[in-house]
Amino acid sequence: MTMSILGALKLSPSSLVPATAVAQPSGRISSSLHFHLANAGAAALVAASLLLADPALAFRGGGPYGQQVTRGQDLTGKDFSGQTLIKQDFKTSILRQTNFKGANLLGASFFDADLTGADLSDADLRNADFSLANVTKVNLTNANLEGALVTGNTSFKDFTDVPLRDDQRDYLCKIADGLCTDGGVRDGHHPFVWCNSAPERVRFFAWLLVRGRIQCRANLLCKGILDEHSCHCPICDNPLETPDHIMFGCEFAHRFWSMLGADADATHRVAESSTCPLPHSAPTGSATTLRLLCLWHLLKHRNGVVFNGLAPSLSLVRKNCRDDAVLWRARLPMEQRDDVDLWLTYLLPVRF
């Protein structure tokens, strides 16, 4: 799972980080200037800047490192440990298992680079650009990432892939809204989002859900994609389709939870999804997984109505829940697998 739907993350300085680690503003300005240039595809402009600007400050084909070209190269397994590589340009390069241990990479660009398995331990990566980079299995032990840029498509995955200095793990987790699964997260939603047996895509849905960021018309209204006259609930015609409405407020959702045997609460909010009512007999250990099963299928059903023109159907959403419950059984810990038999009793076929 990538962070592709997080949007751009700017890892800017915060009070959590010691003053000595605060990024240098000049580096950030250069980095963003560079980014704009690259995005504009202004190759000629970049070339011109190379002639005019101090080479040590420009993003050259190579950069200060011995004038060697490091952009767009296959540098797999190369040893750059301990080198001074300030603002070095590694854009789009293949850097698998490359050794950057202890290197000074202040402001360097790894835009769209493949850093799989690279060693960035002890490296100074302040203001470095990891936009679109693949950072899977990178060793970031004791690296300084302050001010680094990570866009939505950067394959940072969760931070359990990379050993981070504790204060920076906390920092990164805070910025990323708690995507870390390594217990370092102080996010209150962490147990609900991650401590369950649901598939990864459902966990990610949970992560969006508790933040009210699932697909719905109210969110499209916020983004200016829909106008206020087009934001009604596609199922019950309520004037505004919000995440809370889809999951709990909608008449359809209310009937779904009631039929399940829960004390349906139309005022329940998605931010408190971890405590949404279940049947009293639902086993505690697997309760989060069951909640996610139901919430996930309520959204899938809603999407089926909106995008596939399906007629709203409690029978259908319950059947889909049953099917996934059976599939998810093997995902549950041994001692919880029998819980699925009980879940299925809440979801028995019903004739309407």
Ligand SMILES: [Zn+2]
């Ligand atoms: Zn509705």
